[in-house]
Amino acid sequence: MFWKIVGGLLLAWVAFMVIGSIxxxxxxxxxxxxxxxxxxxxxTAAYGAIKGGNKTKQIRP
Structure with missing residues (x-):
């Protein structure tokens, strides 16, 4: 019975180690x-800001 408990604890410890590393x-x-x-x-934002220049975009009705 003692070895079953030790084996179960060892198995749980190894499982936690593997899951933790993943x-x-x-x-x-x-x-x-x-x-x-x-x-x-x-x-990309900096390139767009530099390349865009002074172009103002206006929505026309």
């Missing part, structure tokens, strides 16, 4: 994807 990797990956996406967005 979740940690996914959090890091999503963070870097967000950083790259933000940099691309800011670059």
């Amino acid at each position: 979740v940690g990797f996914l959090v890091k990956a999503v963070f870097w994807i967000a950083v790259i996406g933000g940099a691309v967005f800011l670059g």
